[in-house]
Amino acid sequence: MAKIRKMEIHLLENKTFKADGGALFSVVPKFMWERKYPTITDNLCPVANRSLLIKTDERIYLFDCGIGSKLDEKAGKFHGISGENTLESSLAQHNLAPEDVTDVILTHLHFDHCGGVTKFNDQKEPIPTYPNARYWVSPEQWANYLNPNVREADSYFPENMMPIYERGMLHFVTPETSFFPELSFFVANGHTTGLLIPIVKYQGKAIAFTGDLIPNTGNIPLKWLASYDIEPLKSLEEKARFLEKAVEENYVLTFQHDYYTECATLQNVDGRIKLNKKLKFRELFE
Template identity: 40%
Template sequence: MSINLSNPATLQENSGAELFTINTGLFKLDGGAMFGVVPKTIWSKTNPADENNLCTLAMRCLLVKDNDRLILIDTGIGTKLSDKVKPFYHLHGDDTLEKSLASYGFTPDDITDVLLTHLHLDHVGGAVIKYGEQLLPAFKNATYWTNEEHWQWATENPNDREKASFLKENLEPLQQSGRLKFVKIKDGIQFSPNIKLHFVSGHTHAMMLPLINYKGRQIFFIADLVPTTGHLPIAYVASYDIHPLQAMAEKKTFLQQALDNKYVLFFEHDAINECCTLQQTEKGIRIKDLIKLTHI
């Protein structure tokens, strides 16, 4: 089902959303893969690697209380990786999705909507949980949102480059639950009173980037368009990106938009830095201030 959410008649009075940072744990990926053609002597200054050339990354999600809806943006990698797959991701840290929710007084049953920026396993894995031998939606009262083009991209004939990230165990239970719905692809579409969605296709096809109204500021959940603060330079794109030149062009466009409109960038994968503002420098658009949502 594809739903157009842009009808103003469906929107409640806009008073700004409440935001809660949801940390779900840390993992590691190869530093060279994270920075593509950029030499290690350069990228390691901002994202130091361990003795195996692995960089530590966060899986930082965002909970949005928007009037009567409690919307979780992405879900981390989850807890059901097989023993065969788990060693590739070096999961560590004390944070979990449930513990982070509980720290604000919420439970998984409180979530009304799960907005998935895209369907790679480190973003959608926590959407499904294993009960005994059953795979079931982790948020039993929630509607799960993606878009039809990205769903087809991930499920119908996944390409050799990405298919290891599109695990059936994360996707089929959502479809079978009857709780999966599709957002119509339209740049700037209104998902909820305080969330608009933008679409990019350099990292993967039809990734959704939420822009959220919060305390009079615009918070840009940048997902894998800019995974960490170390990826702000235009040419610093991951080798995971399916269309690197497109990813660079999209990054250039959205960073300029963020600068012009004084957006706050919210980083999903930066293990140290949660948010930043931007400024123009001789080298391009760079960090102005490193901040947390609680300091806005």
């Protein structure tokens, strides 16, 4: 695995959506979580849906693709999808088109993370949005996608991933998979089986794209889990390991779903890991 001579890393904005605050924070009382993550209306919280872009010498990596454009008007209204940003427009800000992306790495296959993998053509058929890319997911998550439990079934849409699989564009991330030396993964199974959390070393920093392991700053406290997690006790154990590692190795947490905050650092206060400082992604490299 050759050392990369040049690398760029960017955080891409996409359309936002809304989620119930109780779902985002489970058993935590509203008067507590709303001080950390305010609602906008009817107990709904705004939710970002960012992607991570990494440009290396030879390849262009995109981590997650958001909800995409295939939902009909009724579904879009139900999920409160809004905003002017799309992944295509965000890529264009870096002089890139979907055809330039060589690898799409998916943290998992819930629709808000992989819906943008495909788009409808003029005949309303789902086709790959990134036609020249290899698409990557953990084999455990793919098995779960094909045979989901009753809670996750509503988050797995066949039109998102089956066109990729049928075209032979799907590949699996295993412990033996190496993309480039600066990239590693923390694998978790509490939110869903085979969740991949990318950790990228760049300009002396370790950037963790926290995905649904820690969706927003309000979820940093150990017991503040989202009710979306399939196995919450397993999530607690995994989150504890991740937070300890994050403090030890000075991770910068980069949030996929935090509408208010892009990045944060952590601190250990009397044995409890807490939020230290909130940051804009661009501030990391100034």
